[in-house]
Amino acid sequence: MQKSLIEREAHSEPHRGGLVALYRKELADHLDSKRFFLILLLLFFATTASLGGALSNLREVAEESTTFLFLKMFTTGSSTIYSFATFLNFLGPLAGITLGFDAISSERSQGTLNRLAAQPIYRDSIIKAKFLAGAAALFLIVACLGAYVSAVGLLMAGIHPSLEEVLRIIAFLMIAWVYICFWLALAIFFSVICRHAATAALACISIWLFLSLFMSLVAAGIANTLFPLEGIQGLMNMESNYNLELGLNRLSPYYLFSEASTTILNPNVRSIGVVTMSQTVGAIAGPLSLGQSLLLVWPHLVVLVALVIVAFAVSYICFMRQEIRA
Amino acid sequence: MEDRIILETHNLTKRYGQVTAVEDLNLSVVQGEVFGLLGPNGAGKTTTTLMLLGLTEPTSGEAFIQGFNCTRQPIEVKKLVGYLPDNVGFYGDLTGRENLRFTGQLNGLDPTLCEERIGQLLERVGMTQAADRRVSTYSRGMRQRLGIADVLMKDPSVIIMDEPTLGIDPEGMRELIALIRQLSTQDGRTILISSHQLYQIQQICDRVGIFVKGKLIACGRIQDLGRQLENEGLYILEFAVSPADEGLEKRLQELEGVTQISRNQDGMFHVESHRDLRPQLLPLLVEGGYELLHLHQRGGDLDEIYRRYFEKAGEQGDHPTQERKRSGLLGRLAKKPD
Numbered sequence: 001m002q003k004s005l006i007e008r009e010a011h012s013e014p015h016r017g018g019l020v021a022l023y024r025k026e027l028a029d030h031l032d033s034k035r036f037f038l039i040l041l042l043l044f045f046a047t048t049a050s051l052g053g054a055l056s057n058l059r060e061v062a063e064e065s066t067t068f069l070f071l072k073m074f075t076t077g078s079s080t081i082y083s084f085a086t087f088l089n090f091l092g093p094l095a096g097i098t099l100g101f102d103a104i105s106s107e108r109s110q111g112t113l114n115r116l117a118a119q120p121i122y123r124d125s126i127i128k129a130k131f132l133a134g135a136a137a138l139f140l141i142v143a144c145l146g147a148y149v150s151a152v153g154l155l156m157a158g159i160h161p162s163l164e165e166v167l168r169i170i171a172f173l174m175i176a177w178v179y180i181c182f183w184l185a186l187a188i189f190f191s192v193i194c195r196h197a198a199t200a201a202l203a204c205i206s207i208w209l210f211l212s213l214f215m216s217l218v219a220a221g222i223a224n225t226l227f228p229l230e231g232i233q234g235l236m237n238m239e240s241n242y243n244l245e246l247g248l249n250r251l252s253p254y255y256l257f258s259e260a261s262t263t264i265l266n267p268n269v270r271s272i273g274v275v276t277m278s279q280t281v282g283a284i285a286g287p288l289s290l291g292q293s294l295l296l297v298w299p300h301l302v303v304l305v306a307l308v309i310v311a312f313a314v315s316y317i318c319f320m321r322q323e324i325r326a
Numbered sequence: 327m328e329d330r331i332i333l334e335t336h337n338l339t340k341r342y343g344q345v346t347a348v349e350d351l352n353l354s355v356v357q358g359e360v361f362g363l364l365g366p367n368g369a370g371k372t373t374t375t376l377m378l379l380g381l382t383e384p385t386s387g388e389a390f391i392q393g394f395n396c397t398r399q400p401i402e403v404k405k406l407v408g409y410l411p412d413n414v415g416f417y418g419d420l421t422g423r424e425n426l427r428f429t430g431q432l433n434g435l436d437p438t439l440c441e442e443r444i445g446q447l448l449e450r451v452g453m454t455q456a457a458d459r460r461v462s463t464y465s466r467g468m469r470q471r472l473g474i475a476d477v478l479m480k481d482p483s484v485i486i487m488d489e490p491t492l493g494i495d496p497e498g499m500r501e502l503i504a505l506i507r508q509l510s511t512q513d514g515r516t517i518l519i520s521s522h523q524l525y526q527i528q529q530i531c532d533r534v535g536i537f538v539k540g541k542l543i544a545c546g547r548i549q550d551l552g553r554q555l556e557n558e559g560l561y562i563l564e565f566a567v568s569p570a571d572e573g574l575e576k577r578l579q580e581l582e583g584v585t586q587i588s589r590n591q592d593g594m595f596h597v598e599s600h601r602d603l604r605p606q607l608l609p610l611l612v613e614g615g616y617e618l619l620h621l622h623q624r625g626g627d628l629d630e631i632y633r634r635y636f637e638k639a640g641e642q643g644d645h646p647t648q649e650r651k652r653s654g655l656l657g658r659l660a661k662k663p664d
Contacts, residue, residue: 110416
């Protein structure tokens with residue numbers, strides 16, 4: 001008895017051990033799972049398709065301008081195929097949802113949650129480990145795809161990136177990662193509040209489709225209703241109409257990411273939003289430096305990070321207040 | 327060492343809105359004891375076990391395990407207490423061994439000690455052959471045995487089991503009961519079992535607490551509870567005679583103190599009375615020319631104790647009339663809409 005007590009004292013190591021063990025298991029589960037493989041495959045094919053489009057159009061693009069040609073690998077598609085940045089914008093959320101939609105509800109339905117909670121770990125380490133492991137898996141996905149596009153650019157097109165381009169690509173990939181992490185956090189939130197994984201998945205997917213496909217229509221509809229563009233009044237309303245539509249669109253992380261990625265990957269984008277003629281007077285046309293591009297979309301980045309934090313915080317609070325019993 | 331109190335609760339109460347799941351529970355369990363928490367489904371047994379583990383916060387009152395407050399020091403408590411939930415779940419994609427290893431890691435066990443313990447425990451619960459198969463292929467009994475190994479991974483001094491015998495075949499049940507007894511007598515662990523399966527509980531528990539609608543209505547050793555009932559005037563006599571005719575039933579009714587007479591399919595008489603009938607019964611049988619085939623004085627067994635206590639609780643409270651069935655009594659009662 002005494003011996004086992006001493007033994008226990010020796011092994012009553014800090015609680016961080018629980019988080020690390022959980023994180024390792026979750027990450028291993030992700031990397032081992034079929035769904036991770038499938039989503040990676042899907043994104044890989046989409047990337048390959050977009051690269052095909054980019055390579056076929058690269059010659060025309062190069063005739064116009066050869067500056068920042070390497071970045072064109074990420075932003076050029078063809079008339080029929082989206083660019084890599086667009087694909088990532090649209091399909092990235094699916095990766096986040098796939099990795100998170102049953103994070104908590106599967107533990108519940110398997111009956112492992114109460115067994116897990118009965119171990120000497122803090123309860124929040126369960127949800128923290130799940131989010132961190134999902135984020136790590138997403139980081140791998142994004143990094144792989146970025147490396148794949150760059151490698152094809154180097155090998156097939158024979159163009160080499162400048163330092164500025166490399167930094168811009170890294171910045172873009174980081175933003176994409178944060179953007180996808182938002183969807184992971186959202187999916188985890190639904191997995192906490194929904195009893196069934198299928199409900200959580202459906203909820204996530206409907207939000208994803210709404211924000212990606214229909215938000216722009218809704219924004220345009222609302223803007224046109226409030227500030228009609230017909231007649232003489234229409235001319236007066238033009239600016240308000242546009243600003244309202246843009247503001248509404250920017251509620252969606254989809255739009256935020258698309259603006260941010262366009263600005264980061266294209267140094268020639270000098271402004272987002274409305275610019276009057278008087279404002280452009282005297283401006284010298286030329287690419288922005290990376291710092292200036294980042295400054296331009298800084299609010300977007302802050303909002304994206306904040307969205308991740310808010311989504312995770314809400315799911316964290318819900319999880320901590322929930323009854324453990326099934 | 328003998329009477330060291332390991333687990334105690336003081337006026338532990340849990341309310342969910344209007345519903346009181348557990349009310350003013352005062353319990354103490356001493357070291358090395360097997361304590362049975364009995365009650366129908368929904369009596370608050372699981373809520374109690376969750377509060378003891380710090381997984382649910384009590385509305386009022388406190389619980390202590392080895393001096394640690396279960397609500398405020400849950401990590402310390404969970405280091406000491408192994409919990410086997412009802413319908414224990416494992417990660418289906420991992421093997422039994424991997425599941426145990428994960429539990430070991432969560433408990434911060436040293437890897438070599440962890441592997442060593444996994445081997446010993448798998449041996450102990452008889453799962454060595456199946457250890458490297460995925461848990462999704464396991465039967466319910468195997469899961470339960472793996473569950474016990476899982477609980478023992480942290481070498482707990484207290485084990486809480488929630489309905490451990492549910493859905494296990496008789497042979498598995500026998501092994502399980504032997505194992506639980508071994509955990510108590512050989513290892514000196516304190517065990518708290520919650521169950522509604524009276525027969526199994528009777529075999530292993532040193533003491534039982536009877537739980538009805540969130541209240542502990544009786545607590546003590548099974549024999550003491552039985553004696554307590556006798557003192558309150560409940561005698562149950564079971565006997566079989568030949569020939570088993572109607573005349574005897576009439577004569578029995580004339581005896582003083584008889585409250586109820588019934589006969590089951592086999593012709594066995596079941597007589598409840600306020601006093602010991604045996605002295606009167608034998609002359610009566612001899613007189614009538616009956617041959618006595620079987621005689622059994624009941625009252626000391628848990629089924630009866632439970633039934634009487636439950637009835638008493640029902641009389642005091644607003645509970646509907648009890649069902650007078652001998653088998654599966656609790657299950658039926660639990661299913662009856664209130």
